[in-house]
Amino acid sequence: MAPKKPSTPEEEYIARQEAKRREFRQIQQKQAEAEAARKARWRTCPGGCETKLVEQPFRDILIDRCPTCSGVWLDPGELEKISSDDASTVQAFFDFFRGQPG
Template sequence: MHVKPSNNEEEYFARQEVSRRRKVAEERHSAFISEDRERERNLHLMKCPKCGMELEEINFADVRIDKCFSCHGLWLDKGELEAIRGQDSGFMERLSSLFRQ
């Protein structure tokens, strides 16, 4: 004989199903966010933040500087400002003369 499940049982299984689907949706959302972030990162990596052109990495006295030869900006990564501060007093002049035309 078929016994109709009680309302409590139906509700219990519905709640389980909703909880499972919510978890799947949240995992999909997280995966989407990290894929999106990775895509954005690859899109902007070594591109000038001002004009969007390619940045060139220049090594000068153990300091790595990202240079844009399009808008002539100079960009420093984390720790590079401190590396410049550690240089001798003529460093800034030598650096700016490097890019003087």
């Protein structure tokens, strides 16, 4: 359906705003789809186990871990987040994985 041609400056402004909102929603939807596709790819262990990864919370991030081979998979930025924190966080991170059944 073709949009109605706006006749007043107000209508033109509203039409432009509406077009911007539509474009923004489309971008948001594309980003959500890309994120879902990325998550779907990472649902099984990249180490070749074909085991479903489990998400384990560590502080304020969710870390993907393979229950078969104990492989740990970090999303972009997560390693930086852990290692840029204080030394006790890094130690807690090691303890976190040592404490898990492999």
